Amino acid sequence: MRIRKETAADYKAVYALVEAAFQTAEHADGDEQDLVERLRKSAAFIPELSLVAEDDGIVVGYILFTKNKVGDSEQLTLAPLAVLPGRQREGIGGKLIMEGHRIAENLGYAYSIVLGHASYYPRFGYVPAKEYGIRAPFQVPDEHFMACKLMQAAEEIEGVLQYPPEFGI
Numbered sequence: 001m002r003i004r005k006e007t008a009a010d011y012k013a014v015y016a017l018v019e020a021a022f023q024t025a026e027h028a029d030g031d032e033q034d035l036v037e038r039l040r041k042s043a044a045f046i047p048e049l050s051l052v053a054e055d056d057g058i059v060v061g062y063i064l065f066t067k068n069k070v071g072d073s074e075q076l077t078l079a080p081l082a083v084l085p086g087r088q089r090e091g092i093g094g095k096l097i098m099e100g101h102r103i104a105e106n107l108g109y110a111y112s113i114v115l116g117h118a119s120y121y122p123r124f125g126y127v128p129a130k131e132y133g134i135r136a137p138f139q140v141p142d143e144h145f146m147a148c149k150l151m152q153a154a155e156e157i158e159g160v161l162q163y164p165p166e167f168g169i
Contacts, residue, residue, distance in 0.1 A: 071159030
């Protein structure tokens, strides 16, 4: 299996993968695959941080990090992370997260923020975002609104996360 940058040739497979992955998700609105389409066309899109996991020529996982604002700083939102239902629990999601973090740090991003499963993302360095002074723009339990400090020397930030408009928040 290899992790690589998504190409236009992957769009159809990624759409189907994200749709399938979120069909049975506990917290999903059914729009995740269309959100990816909107984000690709937005100013928040970073092509280097739209990654696929490919195994034997088949796209089995996907991750997208897009730009957001926290106060005056530009940070990242991780959304979505998706793995084909038949390939979940194989570590594919974790590999996508770690490679995304590596690339993001090399691009100079200090923090990644995610709204996600409280028992999954902490394995990859995510803690309640409030520990870094980052607040959600809506009511959400602290354990689900998390951030990861990508650069240990990152400056302190404080503010409410401003999602790209494509999120509809």
